[in-house]
Amino acid sequence: MTLCAKVSRRDYENVKGRLKREAKFLPFVEGDYIYVPVSEPFGQVVECSPPQRENRRLSSLFPGVRGYYVVGHAAVIKHREGIDLENVAKFIAATNRRVKSVFLKEKVEGEYRVNKLRLVWGEDNSVVKFRENGLTFQVDLREVFVDPxxxxxxxxxxxxxxxxxxxxxxxxxxxxxxxxxxxxxxxxxxxxxxxxxxxxxxxxxxxxxxxxxxxxxxxxxxxxxxxxxxxxxxxxxxxxxxxxxxxxxxxxxxxxxxxxxxxxxxxxxxxxxxxxxxxxxxxxxxxxxxxxxxxxxx
Structure with missing residues (x-):
């Protein structure tokens, strides 16, 4: 049996950060509600049959890639040497419709410990705007450290x-x-x-x-x-x-x-x-x- 938190669409942005998600399953939408598989009860909880999350880890598709994260319209890749970065970037963009820029994280440097980023694909625009737990943030990924x-x-x-x-x-x-x-x-x-x-x-x-x-x-x-x-x-x-x-x-x-x-x-x-x-x-x-x-x- 899988439990889902039943959350109205209008409340979702404000409560999603409080949900203890069940990592094996994906949320789904029915009518005016979003059903989120959870490992701990929160708010209104119902039994559900959510879709399973497909195991498509980037590292299994492109050996040597350590992973990536998405902030706003930008994706940031972490990798080792010898990777076809352009193909990795195109895969990320194809599976994340909001991604318009893909950067390579080369190293953390300088007195302020910020990421040195190199554009791999798309627009060279590192100023991103994103939502987190109902709050809105705007930053330049080349100027500050961001960990979603x-x-x-x-x-x-x-x-x-x-x-x-x-x-x-x-x-x-x-x-x-x-x-x-x-x-x-x-x-x-x-x-x-x-x-x-x-x-x-x-x-x-x-x-x-x-x-x-x-x-x-x-x-x-x-x-x-x-x-x-x-x-x-x-x-x-x-x-x-x-x-x-x-x-x-x-x-x-x-x-x-x-x-x-x-x-x-x-x-x-x-x-x-x-x-x-x-x-x-x-x-x-x-x-x-x-x-x-x-x-x-x-």
Missing amino acids: SMAQVRAEMGRNLKGGRVLDVFAGYGATSLHLAREGTQVVAGDLNPEAVKWALWNAKLNKLLHKVDVIRYDGHSLPFRDGAFEKCVADNPTSLWEFEEEICRVCKSVIGLALAESPPKGWKVINEYSKELSIFQGPLGCSKEGHQSLSAP
């Missing part, structure tokens, strides 16, 4: 940390900040990358949440706040969180962090695979002086 696989994590943080005043330490283009602000939280969103700060401000305006978000630029090594200024903080910088740990704990009394490691610190949970050896974990930074649990670099 973390959409559900951001939605959960928005709900779990709602209320009061929260510091989003590494805010980027405002993805987590706006999930928090939508729940009524007053957010301070900061980042070192000036382009990320620009896009965070724009996205707050785009979603009519500017009254809930203060966007500023700073260096995370020296946060411009007094000791213990924030009751709650979010620190989404998995590859370098350990580098900023002491300064974050100086200004934050309670911190939810994301960190890259081989195994999780005590009380942390895995939320995403990074490689065969490493995963991204989420959990509380032990910022109290008693029993402080420090992270370490992988």
